[in-house]
Amino acid sequence: MAAKINILNLVDFEEVNKLLEGFNQSTGFVTAILDLQGNVLSKSGWRHICTHFHRVNLESSKNCTVSDTVLANEMGPVKKYHFYKCLNGLVDVAVPLIIKGEHIANLFSGQFFFEEPNRNYFKKQAKKFGFNEQEYLRALENVPIVSKEKVKIAMDFLLNMTQLISEITLQKLEQEQLNKALMKSEERFRAIVFSSADWVWEIDKDGKYISSSHKSIDFFEVPEEEIIGKTPFDFMPEDEAKRVASIFSEIAAKKQPIKDLENWKIGKNGELICVLTNGLPILNDEGKLVGYRGIDKNITERKLFEKELIKAKEKAEESDRLKSAFLANMSHEIRTPMNGILGFTNLLLNPDLNSEKRENFIKIVHKSGQRMLNTVNDIVEVSKIEAGIISVRNLKIDINKEVEEMVHFFKPEANKKGLNLMIDLLLPDNKRHIETDKDKLDSIISNLIKNAIKYTESGTVKVGCRLNHSFIELYVKDTGIGIPAHRQDAIFNRFEQADIADKMVFEGSGLGLAIAKSYVEMLGGKIWVESKEGIGSTFYITLPVKRHIADNASAEKENSSKYEKPKSLKRKLKILIADDDETSRKYLHLLVSNFGKEIMEAETGGKALELCQKYSDIDLILMDIKMPLMDGYEATHKIRKFNKDVVIIAQTAYALSGDMEKALESGCNDYISKPFEITKVENLLQKYFGKQIQNEQLIQ
Numbered sequence: 001m002a003a004k005i006n007i008l009n010l011v012d013f014e015e016v017n018k019l020l021e022g023f024n025q026s027t028g029f030v031t032a033i034l035d036l037q038g039n040v041l042s043k044s045g046w047r048h049i050c051t052h053f054h055r056v057n058l059e060s061s062k063n064c065t066v067s068d069t070v071l072a073n074e075m076g077p078v079k080k081y082h083f084y085k086c087l088n089g090l091v092d093v094a095v096p097l098i099i100k101g102e103h104i105a106n107l108f109s110g111q112f113f114f115e116e117p118n119r120n121y122f123k124k125q126a127k128k129f130g131f132n133e134q135e136y137l138r139a140l141e142n143v144p145i146v147s148k149e150k151v152k153i154a155m156d157f158l159l160n161m162t163q164l165i166s167e168i169t170l171q172k173l174e175q176e177q178l179n180k181a182l183m184k185s186e187e188r189f190r191a192i193v194f195s196s197a198d199w200v201w202e203i204d205k206d207g208k209y210i211s212s213s214h215k216s217i218d219f220f221e222v223p224e225e226e227i228i229g230k231t232p233f234d235f236m237p238e239d240e241a242k243r244v245a246s247i248f249s250e251i252a253a254k255k256q257p258i259k260d261l262e263n264w265k266i267g268k269n270g271e272l273i274c275v276l277t278n279g280l281p282i283l284n285d286e287g288k289l290v291g292y293r294g295i296d297k298n299i300t301e302r303k304l305f306e307k308e309l310i311k312a313k314e315k316a317e318e319s320d321r322l323k324s325a326f327l328a329n330m331s332h333e334i335r336t337p338m339n340g341i342l343g344f345t346n347l348l349l350n351p352d353l354n355s356e357k358r359e360n361f362i363k364i365v366h367k368s369g370q371r372m373l374n375t376v377n378d379i380v381e382v383s384k385i386e387a388g389i390i391s392v393r394n395l396k397i398d399i400n401k402e403v404e405e406m407v408h409f410f411k412p413e414a415n416k417k418g419l420n421l422m423i424d425l426l427l428p429d430n431k432r433h434i435e436t437d438k439d440k441l442d443s444i445i446s447n448l449i450k451n452a453i454k455y456t457e458s459g460t461v462k463v464g465c466r467l468n469h470s471f472i473e474l475y476v477k478d479t480g481i482g483i484p485a486h487r488q489d490a491i492f493n494r495f496e497q498a499d500i501a502d503k504m505v506f507e508g509s510g511l512g513l514a515i516a517k518s519y520v521e522m523l524g525g526k527i528w529v530e531s532k533e534g535i536g537s538t539f540y541i542t543l544p545v546k547r548h549i550a551d552n553a554s555a556e557k558e559n560s561s562k563y564e565k566p567k568s569l570k571r572k573l574k575i576l577i578a579d580d581d582e583t584s585r586k587y588l589h590l591l592v593s594n595f596g597k598e599i600m601e602a603e604t605g606g607k608a609l610e611l612c613q614k615y616s617d618i619d620l621i622l623m624d625i626k627m628p629l630m631d632g633y634e635a636t637h638k639i640r641k642f643n644k645d646v647v648i649i650a651q652t653a654y655a656l657s658g659d660m661e662k663a664l665e666s667g668c669n670d671y672i673s674k675p676f677e678i679t680k681v682e683n684l685l686q687k688y689f690g691k692q693i694q695n696e697q698l699i700q
């Protein structure tokens with residue numbers, strides 16, 4: 001119980017008074033109860049001799065005070081009876097009143113004599129204090145003479161009765177306090193249950209609800225009174241009910257508490273909710289299980305959030321894994337060709353090299369550069385796919401011709417390795433034309449053939465295509481090293497290779513198949529592999545045939561980028577090269593030197609703008625996009641304000657996020673991506689100045 005209560009305050013002294021009065025009347029004993037400070041709590045008369053003589057006379061009353069104090073000081077819980085002959089010659093007795101082990105007051109009785117009093121002594125006392133002797137002696141006679149034993153019995157009786165009355169009162173009070181505390185605790189419990197978002201319930205030994213909080217309505221749209229008699233399993237899907245029932249029967253058999261039991265119930269609108277159940281067994285007096293009392297917490301949101309988190313975590317782990325794979329791969333794929341480039345350019349510096357060696361070394365440097373460019377191209381391609389900036393450009397194409405061209409193109413490479421690259425199967429003539437994105441298909445097939453050659457030591461590589469319902473199925477079949485079954489899905493992921501050990505043997509970024517897969521899917525098809533280690537692999541792709549294009553339909557437009565060597569120039573061009581990188585400027589300068597009558601250079605956009613303002617006869621600007629102070633977009637935009645005729649070709653570093661579109665928007669006529677090949681530059685010159693050149697030739 002809380003703070004210590006003052007027992008004295010709780011004793012019903014009215015009842016005690018009645019007792020003492022009654023006792024006084026039936027036995028002639030006068031009694032009083034005084035607290036430890038001497039305050040009278042209850043009394044039943046005083047002796048006449050005291051009230052009319054001893055306590056009224058100034059001198060004799062001093063004796064009374066001394067007696068009271070001496071007696072009170074002697075009192076304590078250890079000794080029970082305290083007899084005392086007062087200074088006025090009478091006998092008092094006191095006993096400590098101890099309730100619940102606490103000495104709270106003293107019960108006094110007196111005054112009496114144990115034997116016949118000496119009347120002469122009292123006569124002398126009457127004289128001493130100036131009392132009327134006769135009246136004083138009469139009062140003396142009223143003082144009873146009792147034996148010590150009798151006093152003890154009387155005191156015991158009084159003491160026991162007082163204690164009894166006190167304890168009964170106390171018990172009553174304690175009970176009231178308990179009831180109040182109980183009511184408060186119940187109120188608190190109800191308030192908690194009411195304000196709780198959880199559902200509180202009680203079930204009997206058969207698992208039937210015998211009590212339910214109002215939250216059942218929020219959980220199941222069932223009011224609390226209608227829950228009674230149902231079981232938890234009535235609110236679960238069948239499989240879940242079976243699962244939970246078996247867990248519950250195990251717990252109940254051991255009379256264990258239900259701890260954090262996650263289970264799914266059918267909630268509002270038939271939607272599944274995940275609840276966390278906790279409960280305690282209810283045992284009867286014999287220790288038998290008679291039910292459970294517990295709460296259900298709706299953790300659906302948390303559960304869904306957890307799922308999201310797990311997904312995010314897996315994704316993060318996947319990215320982490322990919323990042324590591326990427327770094328490992330890139331490190332290898334960039335360092336290896338870099339090694340070639342740096343190593344052999346160093347060797348090239350040797351002036352004593354003969355021309356054959358020199359040519360050989362240059363070829364190696366070129367090949368290494370090409371390999372690095374392939375890797376960079378692949379990365380950029382993957383980034384573009386991820387950024388969703390790749391669009392499909394459908395053209396009518398001849399699939400058979402596509403396959404034939406590819407096989408023709410890769411034949412020398414295959415032959416060099418001693419492999420037989422051949423066409424296995426082609427489409428019937430009237431089914432050979434479909435509409436698809438030629439560039440993407442080229443990229444897919446060349447990737448598969450390149451891989452087949454790369455991963456085959458000896459034997460054949462067959463390329464074929466056939467009709468399969470509404471799809472064209474293209475395949476590349478090799479007799480190479482094959483792919484372990486458990487890696488056959490992973491190889492289509494970015495940066496993943498079949499075997500990490502291969503990385504040292506076969507060059508590659510692990511991006512080719514990922515790009516091929518994205519492309520195939522963009523074209524509406526699928527890609528997969530069938531492979532056996534040591535036997536070989538067959539990669540399949542399908543392409544949807546929306547409609548076959550009749551055989552006599554006009555053939556696809558020739559690739560506009562096909563190279564036409566420009567005619568020799570009569571009028572040479574005034575060219576401005578804007579680029580902050582000196583090497584790039586030098587390289588471009590060399591590439592266009594044949595076509596230029598005057599070639600100017602600017603290392604910033606601002607300088608390019610200045611030169612344009614100065615020379616209105618500039619024919620062509622090769623404008624780098626990324627330049628300090630003023631970039632290529634801004635420079636072009638400003639130039640277009642006063643010069644609409646000059647041909648501006650943007651140089652982009654293989655646009656990642658719409659560089660090309662931005663270049664065209666800012667006013668460029670075209671774009672060319674780095675690194676430049678002579679053919680690309682010449683094609684562009686042909687496109688913009690060819691006719692003019694030819695016309696001018698005609699005029700002359």
Ligand code: ADP
Pocket residue numbers: 451452453455478480481482483491492496497498499502507508509510511512513514537
């Ligand atoms: P990589 O640049 O490594 O060749 P790819 O994405 O093209 O990247 O291929 C991924 C991996 O798939 C390769 O590293 C290789 O382990 C495996 N693979 C691809 N084609 C073949 C094949 N024809 N035979 C055996 N393994 C192949």
